[in-house]
Amino acid sequence: MANLKKMLRSSKPIVIPGVYDAIGAKIAEKVGFEAMFQTGYGTSATLFGMPDFGFIGATETVDNARRICRAVSIPVIVDADTGYGNALSVWKLVQELEASGASGIFLEDQRWPKRCGHMQGKEVISQEEYTEKLGAAIDARQSKDFIIVARTDARATEGLDNAIERGLQNKKTGADVVFIEAPKSIDEMKKIGKSINAPLVANMIEGGATPLSSADALYKMGFKIILYPLSVLFANTFATMDILKELKKSGTTSKFKQKVVGFDQFNDLVELPKFRKLEKKYGFKKME
Numbered sequence: 450m451a452n453l454k455k456m457l458r459s460s461k462p463i464v465i466p467g468v469y470d471a472i473g474a475k476i477a478e479k480v481g482f483e484a485m486f487q488t489g490y491g492t493s494a495t496l497f498g499m500p501d502f503g504f505i506g507a508t509e510t511v512d513n514a515r516r517i518c519r520a521v522s523i524p525v526i527v528d529a530d531t532g533y534g535n536a537l538s539v540w541k542l543v544q545e546l547e548a549s550g551a552s553g554i555f556l557e558d559q560r561w562p563k564r565c566g567h568m569q570g571k572e573v574i575s576q577e578e579y580t581e582k583l584g585a586a587i588d589a590r591q592s593k594d595f596i597i598v599a600r601t602d603a604r605a606t607e608g609l610d611n612a613i614e615r616g617l618q619n620k621k622t623g624a625d626v627v628f629i630e631a632p633k634s635i636d637e638m639k640k641i642g643k644s645i646n647a648p649l650v651a652n653m654i655e656g657g658a659t660p661l662s663s664a665d666a667l668y669k670m671g672f673k674i675i676l677y678p679l680s681v682l683f684a685n686t687f688a689t690m691d692i693l694k695e696l697k698k699s700g701t702t703s704k705f706k707q708k709v710v711g712f713d714q715f716n717d718l719v720e721l722p723k724f725r726k727l728e729k730k731y732g733f734k735k736m737e
Contacts, residue, residue, distance in 0.1 A: 451483055453524045453552050453596050457625065457648045462668035467678030469495050469513070471520035475718060477681075478521045484552070487517055488678045489528035490565055495682075503562025507533040511545045518550030526598065528678075529554040531563050531574075536585035543589035553596035555628065556586055558603065558615065566630040567657035571602050576615055580622050587623045598650060598674075599624035604631055613644045620647045626674060631658040635670075638662075642671025650674045655683055 456463055465484050468474045469491030477485045490501035492513050497504055514527045527546050532539035539556065546554060557563065558579040560572040573579075579601075586597050599619035603612040609632065616627040628650035632638050638659070642649060651672035653661050664675045692705050702709070710718075 451524055452594055453484060453526070454594050454625070456483060456524075457596070457673060462664045462673060462675050464664050464675045465526070465677070466681055467491055467676070468517060468681060471516050472719070473681050473685075474517045474521045474525070478523050479718065482523065484524040484526065485517075485521070486555075486676055486678055487514055487525055487527045487551075488682065489530050490679060491682045492528075501563075501565035501568070503564065505530075507538070507542050507545070511542070511549055514546055514551050515549040524552035525550065526553040526555065526596070527551045529556050531557055531559055531561055532582050532586070533561075536581040539582045540585040540589040543586045543595075544591070547589075547591055547595050552594070553598065553625075554586065555598040555600050556583060557600040557630070558582075566600075566602055566652065567654050567659075569605075571605050573601065573603050573606050576618055579615075580618065583619060583622050583624060596625040597623070598626040598628050600628040600630055600650070602630045604629060604633075604637075609637055609640065613641060616641070616645050616647075620645065626650060628652070633658055635660055635662065638667070638672070639670050645671075648673040650676055653677050654679050 463483060465486050466477050466482055467486045467488035468477055469488050474485055489505060489510070492509060493499050493501050493505045496509055496513070510527065510529060514525065518525050529542055529546065532542055543554060558573045560574050564571060583597065583599055590597070599616070599622070601612050601615040601619065603615050612629050616629050620627050626648045627645050629641050630652060632641060638651065649672045651662070651667045651674070652659060653676060655661070667675050688708070692702055692709070695704055696702055
């Protein structure tokens with residue numbers, strides 16, 4: 450498996466898609482991504498049909514991580530939200546996620562119940578309390594290659610300058626990557642890049658608070674991880690609505706032949722040939 454720490458030291462941006470299930474993870478790996486992100490919003494939406502509004506907990510996050518990590522051989526960074534409790538909760542969560550095969554986490558400083566970083570009405574805990582949680586996450590990891598991304602949502606509640614101060618403190622505490630969530634302009638993003646000398650995350654959400662920019666442009670601003678957490682969720686929702694509307698309207702999906710993968714192509718994606726070989730190897734031979 451590729452080493453995220455080495456990737457962070459490379460001289461190019463790391464573009465990371467968000468996934469929320471094993472099949473999406475396999476597709477991301479197949480098309481050539483070097484790493485992926487287990488999105489909390491995607492997990493909440495697909496497990497419960499509910500928004501990123503504090504409905505999922507540690508159990509759902511760890512269970513989903515276990516399924517996704519088993520399906521692929523590239524690094525998976527897990528959205529651990531706020532850690533679902535205090536510093537001890539964070540310590541336990543990190544140990545469970547690392548054991549499940551995860552290669553890192555995002556840990557945020559929102560007050561519970563949290564919400565998507567591009568929604569209104571967020572609140573953050575004190576920097577002192579977050580530092581305790583971040584320290585617990587750093588202490589809990591067994592491998593130095595497991596990365597901790599420290600996210601602050603303080604831009605929305607305390608302003609950009611205070612958010613940058615939190616980011617600097619998080620770097621000092623020992624975070625591997627710093628994430629200032631939801632800057633509202635290119636100028637704000639440039640200021641973040643100039644102010645914090647650390648690997649930084651740019652969070653690109655279609656229709657979100659932060660303007661979309663290319664990976665190369667963001668890298669030049671100082672951002673290392675270019676995250677697209679909801680693109681797969683949004684695209685799959687669009688495609689699902691499209692084909693189901695057609696099925697409801699016409700009673701057939703024949704118009705969509707060129708817009709869906711074929712049966713054999715999908716079977717290759719889920720590695721049916723491999724399991725046929727295993728079935729042949731381990732299956733009972735018919736009695737003569």
